[in-house]
Amino acid sequence: MPGSHQLGRTKAPGDHLLHRRHGGRGDRCAAPAGADRPGHVQRGLPLRRLRPRRLRHRGGGRRLAPGPHDPGQRARLHGHGLFLRAGGGDAPAAGGQAAAPRGGRGDPGRGGPAAGRVVHPGRPGPAHDPEGLGRGRARSRVERAQAGRRRARPARAGAGAQPAGAGGVHDRGGGGHLDLRVPGQPLPHHRRGDERDPAQRDRRAPARAAQGPVSEGERGASGQARRGFSAHAAATPGRAALVLGDRTLTYGELDRRSGSVALALRGLGVDGGDRVAVMLPNGLELFECALALAKLDAALVPVNWHLKAxxxxxxxxxxxxxxxxTDAAIWDSVSAAGARVPGCRVVVVGGPPAPASTVDYEGLVAGPVGGADGEVLDAGAGPSLVFYTSGTTGRPKGVVHxxxxxxAAGPPRTGSAAGAGRARLAAAQDGQVALWRWTDEDVxxxxxxxxxxxPCGWTLTALYAGATTVILPAWDARRWLELVERHRVTRSFMVPSHFVRILELPERERRQRDLSSLRLIVHAAAPCPTGVKRRIIEELPTAEIWELYGASEGGATRISPQEWLARPGSVGLPWPGVGVKILDEEGRELPPDRTGLVYVVPPGGAGFHYHNDTDKTASAWRGDAFTVGDVGHLDEDGYLFITDRASDMVIRGGVNVYPREAEDALYAHPGVVDCAVFGVPDPVLGERLKAMVELRDTGVTAEDLLAHCRDRLAGFKCPEIVELVDTLPRDPNGKVLKRLLRDAHWGGTRTAISTE
Structure with missing residues (x-):
C-alpha cells in the first residue's frame, strides 16, 4: 500500500559504529554493513582490549558471536563475524563469515537466557561485565556456572509479546536484521566524567538515598515479574518514588497517601467512571491524586493552572x-469558576480553605488507608486521562481514549467493561516500558x-516501572542541570525550548556539571530547529536524543538521533503497531514524496473521541485512521516529514495555542473592527503570537488591546505583538487572507515550521 508504513515492516539503519578502547581513548569507525543504504547509522559495540566476546541481545534467543579480531586493523563488522541466532541455526550478519556455533550465554541450546541486553560502555559494574572481560584473566568453570545461574532471571513480563520493532530487532524472515539502537543506553562515546573513580561513579544519588538497600532478588525481579505501582509499593516500599526539593515520598508512603485520598474522594461522591479535574502546579499532590483516581477507576482531567476563570x-x-x-495560590480563579459550576466540590491544597464549602487536602491525606471492610485499593496501570485540547472553534475539547x-462520559464503571479498561491501560504501559527500556534503576x-x-504520561510510566521521579517545579535551565548532576538522572521528557535555554547558558557553566548519567531524552510538542538539535546532541553525548511526533489524540512516529542526523527534519518511523499514511483531499492514498494530510492508524483497534463533540470526532476519522490536520509526506523508506499545518494552530514553546481564542478576545473590544492573529518565528519559543488589528477611530492603543486580552486569557494565549493597520488583505468574499500576513513574516519558509 503506497505511503503506508509500520515500524515493524520498514528498514532500520544499517551501518554499525564500532567503538574501540585503546590507551584510554575512544576510536570510532564505520563498518561497511548496510553500506548500500548510505546515511544509516547504528549503535556501537564496546570492544574491550579487542578480545573476542559474545554479547547478549534483547531479541528472544538471538546471539551475537564476534569472531577473531585483527589488532593491527581498524575493527570492521565483517571481521567480527556477527551472527543472529534465529530459528534453527546461525545466520551471519551482513558481511560476516559463518562460524561454528558456540554455547554459553545467550545460547538457548545451552541453558542461556531467552532474552538479554547488549553490554554498552559507560555503564560500570558487574551487571555490565559479568564475565570479567577486560580485567585480564579468564574465569574458572565454577565462576562461569555461577554467572550463568545469575543470568537466568525471568524475562520481563510481556516481553515475548511486544510488537515488532519494540526491542530494536527487525526480523525480515530468515536470520533477520539486527538493529543495535537501544533507547536509554549510551551512545558509543564518552562525556567527561565517565572515567571517574569507580567509587565516585557508583555513589548513590540523593534521589535514591531514601530507598535503602535493595536485594539482588528484588533487583532481578523489578521491572520484570512485578508490574504496576501497587506491586512495587508492596515489594519495595522504601524505594524513592517522588522527589521534590528536600521532600521524598517512598513507594510505601505514596501508596498510603494516595489510598487515603482515594477513600476521601469516594466519601465526596467520586466513583468509578467519574471525572476529577486537577489544577495543580508540578508537585507531589498532582501524582498522589492521579494514583488515588486510578484506585477508584475514575478519570483524571489535568487542567492548565494558568487558565482564567x-x-x-x-x-x-x-x-x-x-x-x-487546586492550589490555594490560584484560589481566586478557582472560586470564580467553582461558584458557577453547581455540584463540583473544590479541594484546596496548601492553604486554609475558604469558603466553608471547600475541603482541605491535608484532611483527605490524614484519613484512613483501607476501607471499613479491609478493602485494599490497587492503582493498576494508572488512571484514565482526559486531556483538553482546543478545537477549530477555540473551545477546548476533551480527548477520551x-x-x-x-x-461514554468516562472510563467503564463496573464489571467486565471496567476490567477491560484496566487491561487496555496495562497493555499500553507494558508497551511503553518495553519500548523505552524502563527499569526501576531509572531516575x-x-x-x-x-x-x-x-510529561504527565512519562511520570505515570515511571511509577508503573518502579523508577524514581525528580520533580522540577518550574522550568529553569540552571536548576535542570543541577538536578541531573545531583540525582544522577537517567532520562527526561522535554521540549525544544528547553534545549534553547540550556544552550544559552555560558559554556563554562554547562561544562562544570557532570551530566554523564543521562541515557535518554525524548522531546516532542514542537518542531526542533536543526541547529539546536545538532548542538544538543553534541552537548549531551551520553544521552540518546529521540524525537516524538504525535498529539493528545495518539502517538505517531519517533526518530533516533542517528536516524535524524541522516535525515534532518524528519520525525521518524511509525511507532510499533502504528500505521502512517498520506491522503489527499478525496481520501486517496498518496505515494512517497507526495504531500497531503497525515493520517495515523492506531494499533489494535484503539481509538479516541472528542467528548461532547461528535462532529469533530467524525471529521478527524477516515476509516481506521485519524488526522489532527497536519500536512506532510513520507520518503521512500517510510520516514515522515511534517511540512505544514492544515489548521492555524501555533506551537509556542511546546504549547498548542489556537489564534481563534485571541481573535475572539480582540473582537470583544468595542474599538476593534477586524483582526488576524497568527504565529511568527521566535528563536527560543519557536513561534509567538502576533495580532494585526483594524480599529475604529477611537484612540485605542496597542497597549490597551494587550491589556484587554490579558484580562480574558491566560498569558500564553495572548498576542505578544500588536500591529495597528488601516486595512487587512481580503479575498473577494471578504475573508481576511491570513496566509499572506503569515508568509510576510516567514519569508516563504512557513512550510518548514521554523527548522532553521
Whole structure:
C-alpha cells in the first residue's frame, strides 16, 4: 500500500559504529554493513582490549558471536563475524563469515537466557561485565556456572509479546536484521566524567538515598515479574518514588497517601467512571491524586493552572467534573469558576480553605488507608486521562481514549467493561516500558508541566516501572542541570525550548556539571530547529536524543538521533503497531514524496473521541485512521516529514495555542473592527503570537488591546505583538487572507515550521 508504513515492516539503519578502547581513548569507525543504504547509522559495540566476546541481545534467543579480531586493523563488522541466532541455526550478519556455533550465554541450546541486553560502555559494574572481560584473566568453570545461574532471571513480563520493532530487532524472515539502537543506553562515546573513580561513579544519588538497600532478588525481579505501582509499593516500599526539593515520598508512603485520598474522594461522591479535574502546579499532590483516581477507576482531567476563570469554567462544565483539586495560590480563579459550576466540590491544597464549602487536602491525606471492610485499593496501570485540547472553534475539547466514537462520559464503571479498561491501560504501559527500556534503576526528571500529556504520561510510566521521579517545579535551565548532576538522572521528557535555554547558558557553566548519567531524552510538542538539535546532541553525548511526533489524540512516529542526523527534519518511523499514511483531499492514498494530510492508524483497534463533540470526532476519522490536520509526506523508506499545518494552530514553546481564542478576545473590544492573529518565528519559543488589528477611530492603543486580552486569557494565549493597520488583505468574499500576513513574516519558509 503506497505511503503506508509500520515500524515493524520498514528498514532500520544499517551501518554499525564500532567503538574501540585503546590507551584510554575512544576510536570510532564505520563498518561497511548496510553500506548500500548510505546515511544509516547504528549503535556501537564496546570492544574491550579487542578480545573476542559474545554479547547478549534483547531479541528472544538471538546471539551475537564476534569472531577473531585483527589488532593491527581498524575493527570492521565483517571481521567480527556477527551472527543472529534465529530459528534453527546461525545466520551471519551482513558481511560476516559463518562460524561454528558456540554455547554459553545467550545460547538457548545451552541453558542461556531467552532474552538479554547488549553490554554498552559507560555503564560500570558487574551487571555490565559479568564475565570479567577486560580485567585480564579468564574465569574458572565454577565462576562461569555461577554467572550463568545469575543470568537466568525471568524475562520481563510481556516481553515475548511486544510488537515488532519494540526491542530494536527487525526480523525480515530468515536470520533477520539486527538493529543495535537501544533507547536509554549510551551512545558509543564518552562525556567527561565517565572515567571517574569507580567509587565516585557508583555513589548513590540523593534521589535514591531514601530507598535503602535493595536485594539482588528484588533487583532481578523489578521491572520484570512485578508490574504496576501497587506491586512495587508492596515489594519495595522504601524505594524513592517522588522527589521534590528536600521532600521524598517512598513507594510505601505514596501508596498510603494516595489510598487515603482515594477513600476521601469516594466519601465526596467520586466513583468509578467519574471525572476529577486537577489544577495543580508540578508537585507531589498532582501524582498522589492521579494514583488515588486510578484506585477508584475514575478519570483524571489535568487542567492548565494558568487558565482564567471563564476558561476553567468551560472545562469543568464540559467534563462534568465531580471534584476540582487546586492550589490555594490560584484560589481566586478557582472560586470564580467553582461558584458557577453547581455540584463540583473544590479541594484546596496548601492553604486554609475558604469558603466553608471547600475541603482541605491535608484532611483527605490524614484519613484512613483501607476501607471499613479491609478493602485494599490497587492503582493498576494508572488512571484514565482526559486531556483538553482546543478545537477549530477555540473551545477546548476533551480527548477520551478507548473505543472510537464511544459516547461514554468516562472510563467503564463496573464489571467486565471496567476490567477491560484496566487491561487496555496495562497493555499500553507494558508497551511503553518495553519500548523505552524502563527499569526501576531509572531516575526520571519531570521537566515540563504535569498538565501536559507527555510529561504527565512519562511520570505515570515511571511509577508503573518502579523508577524514581525528580520533580522540577518550574522550568529553569540552571536548576535542570543541577538536578541531573545531583540525582544522577537517567532520562527526561522535554521540549525544544528547553534545549534553547540550556544552550544559552555560558559554556563554562554547562561544562562544570557532570551530566554523564543521562541515557535518554525524548522531546516532542514542537518542531526542533536543526541547529539546536545538532548542538544538543553534541552537548549531551551520553544521552540518546529521540524525537516524538504525535498529539493528545495518539502517538505517531519517533526518530533516533542517528536516524535524524541522516535525515534532518524528519520525525521518524511509525511507532510499533502504528500505521502512517498520506491522503489527499478525496481520501486517496498518496505515494512517497507526495504531500497531503497525515493520517495515523492506531494499533489494535484503539481509538479516541472528542467528548461532547461528535462532529469533530467524525471529521478527524477516515476509516481506521485519524488526522489532527497536519500536512506532510513520507520518503521512500517510510520516514515522515511534517511540512505544514492544515489548521492555524501555533506551537509556542511546546504549547498548542489556537489564534481563534485571541481573535475572539480582540473582537470583544468595542474599538476593534477586524483582526488576524497568527504565529511568527521566535528563536527560543519557536513561534509567538502576533495580532494585526483594524480599529475604529477611537484612540485605542496597542497597549490597551494587550491589556484587554490579558484580562480574558491566560498569558500564553495572548498576542505578544500588536500591529495597528488601516486595512487587512481580503479575498473577494471578504475573508481576511491570513496566509499572506503569515508568509510576510516567514519569508516563504512557513512550510518548514521554523527548522532553521
Amino acid at each position: 471563564d476558561e476553567l469554567t468551560w472545562i469543568l462544565t464540559d467534563s462534568a467534573a465531580a471534584v476540582l483539586v 478507548g473505543a472510537r466514537g464511544a459516547a 526520571h526528571l519531570l521537566s515540563g508541566p504535569g498538565y501536559h500529556a507527555g
